[in-house]
Amino acid sequence: MQFSVNQKKTPPLASPSTLLPATSPSNSKTLMFLANLSRQKRSPLSLAYTLRTRHLASSNLYDHYSFKPPPSLSPNSPTQNPSSNPSNNAKKKKKPQYRPPSSLERTSKPVHSNLPFDFRYSYTESSPTVRPIGLREPKYSPFGPGVLDREWTGVCAPAVDTKVRSVEGTEETKLEEERRKMRERIQGEPLTPAERKILVEQCQRHKTKRQINLGRDGLTHNMLNDIHNNWKFAEAVRIKCLGVPTVDMKNVCNQLEDKTFGKVIHRHGGLLVLYRGRNYNRKKRPVIPLMLWRPHEPVYPRLIKTTIEGLSIEETKEMRKRGLAVPALTKLAKNGYYGSLVPMVRDAFLFSELVRIDCQGLERSDYKKIGCKLRDRVPCILVTFDKEQIVVWRGKDYQPPEDGYFVGDRDLFDNPEVNSISTTEQHVLDYNSGESDSSADDE
Numbered sequence: 001m002q003f004s005v006n007q008k009k010t011p012p013l014a015s016p017s018t019l020l021p022a023t024s025p026s027n028s029k030t031l032m033f034l035a036n037l038s039r040q041k042r043s044p045l046s047l048a049y050t051l052r053t054r055h056l057a058s059s060n061l062y063d064h065y066s067f068k069p070p071p072s073l074s075p076n077s078p079t080q081n082p083s084s085n086p087s088n089n090a091k092k093k094k095k096p097q098y099r100p101p102s103s104l105e106r107t108s109k110p111v112h113s114n115l116p117f118d119f120r121y122s123y124t125e126s127s128p129t130v131r132p133i134g135l136r137e138p139k140y141s142p143f144g145p146g147v148l149d150r151e152w153t154g155v156c157a158p159a160v161d162t163k164v165r166s167v168e169g170t171e172e173t174k175l176e177e178e179r180r181k182m183r184e185r186i187q188g189e190p191l192t193p194a195e196r197k198i199l200v201e202q203c204q205r206h207k208t209k210r211q212i213n214l215g216r217d218g219l220t221h222n223m224l225n226d227i228h229n230n231w232k233f234a235e236a237v238r239i240k241c242l243g244v245p246t247v248d249m250k251n252v253c254n255q256l257e258d259k260t261f262g263k264v265i266h267r268h269g270g271l272l273v274l275y276r277g278r279n280y281n282r283k284k285r286p287v288i289p290l291m292l293w294r295p296h297e298p299v300y301p302r303l304i305k306t307t308i309e310g311l312s313i314e315e316t317k318e319m320r321k322r323g324l325a326v327p328a329l330t331k332l333a334k335n336g337y338y339g340s341l342v343p344m345v346r347d348a349f350l351f352s353e354l355v356r357i358d359c360q361g362l363e364r365s366d367y368k369k370i371g372c373k374l375r376d377r378v379p380c381i382l383v384t385f386d387k388e389q390i391v392v393w394r395g396k397d398y399q400p401p402e403d404g405y406f407v408g409d410r411d412l413f414d415n416p417e418v419n420s421i422s423t424t425e426q427h428v429l430d431y432n433s434g435e436s437d438s439s440a441d442d443e
Contacts, residue, residue, distance in 0.1 A: 110149040113287045116178040119143075119150065119157040121295055123255045124218030124245045125369065126155070132298030142291040155298055183261040188278030191265065200266045203238040203273045210234060215335065216243040216366060219255050225288045227260050231276040241270040244366050247338045247373040270337045303372060304382050310396065320384045323354045323391030331358040338370065342377045346401065349394040354383070357390040364388075 113119075120126055121142070132155060141152035150157035160171045191199070202208065210233075212226055230237040245252050253264045256274055266273035307316045329348050332338065341357075348355045359367035364385070371382050371390045379401075383391040 110146055111143075111287065111289045112149050113289060115286050115288070116159055116175045116182070117259060118159055119148075119221055119289075120155070121291065122218045122220050123259055124248075124252055128156075130300065132300050134299035136296040136299060140295075142293050142295045143289050144292050148289050154295075179258060179261070183257070183277075186261045186277040186279050187263055191275065196265050199236045199275060200273050202234070203236050203266075208234070208238070211238045211240055214239055214241040214245060214252070216245075216363075218245040219252065219259065220291075221288075222290050224259055225290060227262070227274065228282075228285050228288065231262075231280065231285075232282050235280075236265065236273050236275045239272040239274055241272065242337060243335045244338070244369045244373075246270050246336075247341055247370055248377060249339050269339065303368060303375075304384060308381060308383065308393070319354070319393065320386070320391065323356055323383045323393070324387065324389060326352070326354050326356045326391070328356050328358040328389075331360070332362060332367070332370070334361050341370070342374065345374060345378050345380065345392065349378070349380070349398060350400070353394050353398075355380075355392050355394075357392075358388070359390055360388045362388070 118128065135154040137154075139152055139154045141148065141157070143152070143157070148157060150159070151161065153162065159175060203210075210230055212223065212230065214223070227237060227239075239256070241249070241252055249267070249270070253267065253272065256272070257263055260274065262274045262276050264272055265275045307313050308319065311319065329344060330341070332341075345355055345357075357367075357370075359370070367388070367390055368385060371385065371392070374380060374390070374392060375382055378392070380392040381395055383393050385391075
């Protein structure tokens with residue numbers, strides 16, 4: 001027996017998509033948002049807050065009841081950040097990129113100097129009478145390209161253009177006369193012994209620390225500017241000389257007076273006191289352009305030939321061997337004072353024809369310059385520079401110079417008429433005069 005029961009048919013389970021209204025872009029976004037939230041591990045409070053703000057943002061109630069901050073509190077307010085305004089950005093100029101200055105883009109005129117002498121790197125260690133046989137570099141001006149209105153010849157910057165020089169060569173005489181007149185005008189009346197004594201006392205070490213050091217390069221061009229800078233604050237400046245230039249201190253004093261228009265009022269060994277002059281005006285000091293680098297020295301003829309003049313090759317070799325075996329006259333210290341070297345060599349030539357000077361520890365260029373100065377000052381003949389030694393020969397027909405052998409370390413400047421007579425020479429003259437007086441009494 002079959003019973004039929006009227007049972008209600010249960011509808012099939014609805015899919016998640018059917019639980020929601022018809023699909024729309026907003027619903028799909030909501031589903032994606034809920035899926036993302038379900039994957040994140042967040043607290044229920046933060047999840048509720050996020051849902052609430054999301055619902056308010058999607059509803060129209062947020063537009064009516066939400067709080068809008070005033071412009072002053074808004075983080076993107078144009079009053080707080082003026083750079084956000086596009087109109088301000090258009091008005092603001094961009095900072096130009098830094099470009100280092102170039103000497104090739106000079107628009108100013110070249111510097112003109114009225115100093116009546118040729119500009120050289122060193123005035124004491126170079127001679128205008130000795131002409132070089134070549135250059136080691138192109139003729140680049142050490143003052144910079146286009147800085148000075150004088151042409152650089154590779155050795156100097158002449159005061160008179162080489163293209164305008166006359167055949168007679170009278171320009172050198174005119175320049176020398178002009179330098180003499182400028183020096184006389186600046187110096188004015190000579191100093192009295194009391195004034196000279198006061199100036200020398202003010203330049204002592206316990207009085208002032210101002211000092212200019214004159215080293216192996218001698219009186220350089222940039223040193224002239226240093227001297228004038230010191231003359232701004234004092235009437236005299238102390239100069240300490242050491243090294244190669246001290247072999248010929250007379251040349252150092254002459255070049256200082258000739259190029260600075262001052263006057264050496266005191267000398268003791270390598271210490272000099274240079275006076276600026278009575279009529280010196282620091283506001284009208286001469287224009288001295290500075291050298292930016294040291295130019296390479298030109299090529300000069302060899303100091304020592306293959307054979308000594310008047311001797312054969314065998315005799316030259318034998319003399320060099322004997323010269324290196326001769327006892328050394330003295331040993332030169334590095335950067336020392338060599339003012340007594342010339343009289344020592346002159347005295348040694350009275351007893352020996354060969355003289356050796358030990359130069360161990362000195363630069364080769366230094367003892368070559370010393371040998372060149374000895375050749376001109378003694379005079380003598382250079383034999384060899386081997387093994388850091390200077391060997392000189394007095395020659396076959398050697399005659400002692402007439403200016404004597406004594407050169408003092410201290411000069412007298414109290415009497416202008418005897419400025420060139422040193423203390424030792426004065427003693428010698430007094431001794432000779434005493435002998436002549438005694439011989440006259442005996443007669």
